[in-house]
Amino acid sequence: MANVTLDTVDKFYGKHQAVHGISLDIADQEFVVLVGPSGCGKSTTLRMIAGLEDISGGTISIGDRVVNDLPPRERNISMVFQNYALYPHMTVGENLGFSLKIAKMPDAEIASAVNEAAQILGLDELIDRKPAELSGGQRQRVAMGRAIVRHPEVFLFDEPLSNLDAKLRTQMRVEIKKLHKKVASTIIYVTHDQVEAMTLADRIVLMRDGHIVQVGTPLELFNKPVDVFVATFIGSPPMNILDGVVRGDQIQLTDDLAIKIPSDARGLVQDGQAIKFGFRADNLTPKGHGVSDEGEIATIDLEVSLAEPLGTETLLFAEIGGVEVQAKMLNPRSVKPGETLSFQLMLDKCHIFDADTGAAIRG
Amino acid sequence: MTRRRLPEWFLLLLPAIIVIAAVVLIPLIFSFYSSFTPYKLTRPSTLWKWVGTYNYEKILSDVKFWAAFGRTILFLTIALNLELMLGLGIALLVNKVTWGQRGIRTMLMFPMMFSPILVGFQFKFIFNDNIGLVNNIIQSVGFADVALPWLVDGKLAMFSILFAEIWMSTSVFAILILAGLFAIPRDPLEAAKVDGCTPWQSFRHITLPFLMPFIFIAMTIRSLDVARAYDIVQIMTGGGPARRTELLWTLMSRTGYVDARMGLANAMGYVSILLSILFTIYFFHKLSAARAELGMTG
Numbered sequence: 001m002a003n004v005t006l007d008t009v010d011k012f013y014g015k016h017q018a019v020h021g022i023s024l025d026i027a028d029q030e031f032v033v034l035v036g037p038s039g040c041g042k043s044t045t046l047r048m049i050a051g052l053e054d055i056s057g058g059t060i061s062i063g064d065r066v067v068n069d070l071p072p073r074e075r076n077i078s079m080v081f082q083n084y085a086l087y088p089h090m091t092v093g094e095n096l097g098f099s100l101k102i103a104k105m106p107d108a109e110i111a112s113a114v115n116e117a118a119q120i121l122g123l124d125e126l127i128d129r130k131p132a133e134l135s136g137g138q139r140q141r142v143a144m145g146r147a148i149v150r151h152p153e154v155f156l157f158d159e160p161l162s163n164l165d166a167k168l169r170t171q172m173r174v175e176i177k178k179l180h181k182k183v184a185s186t187i188i189y190v191t192h193d194q195v196e197a198m199t200l201a202d203r204i205v206l207m208r209d210g211h212i213v214q215v216g217t218p219l220e221l222f223n224k225p226v227d228v229f230v231a232t233f234i235g236s237p238p239m240n241i242l243d244g245v246v247r248g249d250q251i252q253l254t255d256d257l258a259i260k261i262p263s264d265a266r267g268l269v270q271d272g273q274a275i276k277f278g279f280r281a282d283n284l285t286p287k288g289h290g291v292s293d294e295g296e297i298a299t300i301d302l303e304v305s306l307a308e309p310l311g312t313e314t315l316l317f318a319e320i321g322g323v324e325v326q327a328k329m330l331n332p333r334s335v336k337p338g339e340t341l342s343f344q345l346m347l348d349k350c351h352i353f354d355a356d357t358g359a360a361i362r363g
Numbered sequence: 364m365t366r367r368r369l370p371e372w373f374l375l376l377l378p379a380i381i382v383i384a385a386v387v388l389i390p391l392i393f394s395f396y397s398s399f400t401p402y403k404l405t406r407p408s409t410l411w412k413w414v415g416t417y418n419y420e421k422i423l424s425d426v427k428f429w430a431a432f433g434r435t436i437l438f439l440t441i442a443l444n445l446e447l448m449l450g451l452g453i454a455l456l457v458n459k460v461t462w463g464q465r466g467i468r469t470m471l472m473f474p475m476m477f478s479p480i481l482v483g484f485q486f487k488f489i490f491n492d493n494i495g496l497v498n499n500i501i502q503s504v505g506f507a508d509v510a511l512p513w514l515v516d517g518k519l520a521m522f523s524i525l526f527a528e529i530w531m532s533t534s535v536f537a538i539l540i541l542a543g544l545f546a547i548p549r550d551p552l553e554a555a556k557v558d559g560c561t562p563w564q565s566f567r568h569i570t571l572p573f574l575m576p577f578i579f580i581a582m583t584i585r586s587l588d589v590a591r592a593y594d595i596v597q598i599m600t601g602g603g604p605a606r607r608t609e610l611l612w613t614l615m616s617r618t619g620y621v622d623a624r625m626g627l628a629n630a631m632g633y634v635s636i637l638l639s640i641l642f643t644i645y646f647f648h649k650l651s652a653a654r655a656e657l658g659m660t661g
Contacts, residue, residue, distance in 0.1 A: 073559040
């Protein structure tokens with residue numbers, strides 16, 4: 001059993017505070033992804049869990065042990081680093097077996113553990129090579145193999161895929177997901193890539209400036225962002241955000257464009273309130289190329305400035321009040337720049353945020 | 364009418380050829396030739412008398428030469444190993460310093476800034492049996508009540524010279540190894556920590572393999588340096604007492620300049636150069652092996 005608990009954990013570098021009293025409960029065998037823009041404290045948090053950084057305040061527990069003052073070797077964790085961190089002077093086999101050798105395990109047992117890990121990751125044929133003779137993807141697999149041979153209670157991944165090319169990254173993502181099923185351990189995974197976070201996580205922890213902004217399943221973060229930052233960080237393309245003012249039962253977006261407030265949000269805003277109005281590209285579709293005509297729908301005519309055909313759908317770019325917005329066209333036909341289309345906006349999927357704080361009024 | 368012209372490639376190489384000939388080639392040929400003559404500085408005409416391998420045969424059976432040869436190897440081995448151990452220790456400590464490291468690094472180099480002759484004089488004073496610092500301290504603390512003959516007793520004199528040599532040159536190792544420590548990527552060390560290494564195990568299995576190329580570079584440079592050790596020895600003991608601290612170069616300079624037998628001295632030089640070549644080959648071999656180990660090419 002290895003649940004990981006962070007209780008009001010702080011990290012100071014001199015006077016600069018990198019992590020601000022974050023608290024988090026991670027269940028046994030859960031796959032948690034820490035995600036956020038660079039400098040948000042996610043890697044620092046991971047390194048504190050690993051024991052590579054001192055903890056300035058609060059406590060971190062693994063299982064039911066407080067590990068604040070334990071060196072990494074006594075925490076029963078293993079870690080996969082961004083730059084693989086392989087030992088260049090050892091072969092793949094020696095890299096895999098190093099931690100077991102240090103633990104003074106008998107040679108025969110080391111060999112069988114190394115073979116098992118090599119098999120899981122398809123490294124059998126590379127076992128006698130040096131890291132310098134491996135490709136990026138192979139090195140990454142060795143780094144993962146090195147982590148799994150010990151059967152640790154917790155795996156820590158520090159941006160493990162960011163040095164790989166896009167295709168390999170997608171492939172390794174699947175392998176990591178499969179690996180989690182096989183090893184059934186707790187995984188804490190750091191990335192700045194929201195796609196990785198969405199696809200891998202049981203739960204996402206979205207961080208910014210050393211604070212946790214939102215914790216939840218990928219769909220919770222996607223559908224119910226707590227503020228504008230989460231709304232624009234999660235999801236691709238990012239959510240369209242427009243400034244607006246509440247006028248009666250309408251939101252005035254530009255001088256000549258007002259749309260109806262979704263019926264379940266009417267009690268939540270006051271007349272004259274400045275808000276930010278958000279909607280995803282998926283919910284702004286040309287008439288006849290979207291999902292359905294049911295529900296609350298506003299119709300807007302927009303001039304398309306650019307079309308990006310992606311095959312099954314086309315991304316359309318247009319402007320509302322000088323702000324670029326993106327729309328999605330399903331079952332696409334070819335669209336020329338300058339063409340004016342009639343778009344349908346699904347109001348019940350829209351988000352309303354406070355203009356000052358950015359906090360969600362209607363998530 | 365066509366004028367004969369030298370080929371262009373030759374013209375272009377000519378400056379380099381002239382410099383190399385003046386600086387290396389002519390002295391080399393001259394000294395090698397003179398090692399087959401009984402050339403005496405005091406009688407220049409001896410330069411034209413060919414004696415074949417007489418000088419070399421003489422050296423091969425010369426006990427004094429081989430004693431100096433062996434002593435130089437011993438001196439080299441002790442000095443290099445101690446300098447390595449001390450330099451490694453100093454580098455590891457300085458690497459841990461977080462405040463004022465630049466200053467310490469500069470101070471480390473102070474001993475290298477002195478002329479070896481001055482270091483020799485300084486230690487000659489420090490180890491002087493009557494007025495030297497060491498004997499003064501020993502006697503006033505009460506470890507001994509007689510003056511220890513630091514530079515007169517054969518073994519002690521060797522120790523004193525080694526001490527001066529190590530004092531002067533340990534920082535070469537310290538600086539080069541420190542550079543090596545700076546070049547070690549942080550990731551593998553952190554991976555080792557997570558993999559369960561104690562600080563000693565991290566050093567043994569990760570840090571040291573990374574340092575080996577730097578150590579062998581330092582070894583190569585220093586083996587060439589120490590093999591031509593002359594100044595400190597000449598100043599402190601002059602090869603004495605009774606040749607007990609005689610190294611190759613003090614012997615050669617005595618033969619060449621004091622006895623004026625330059626032909627013989629040059630022959631000695633060519634025999635002892637073997638020593639330097641052997642050490643260089645050995646350490647270069649080790650260096651390439653250590654680099655290959657780390658997956659570096661070339």
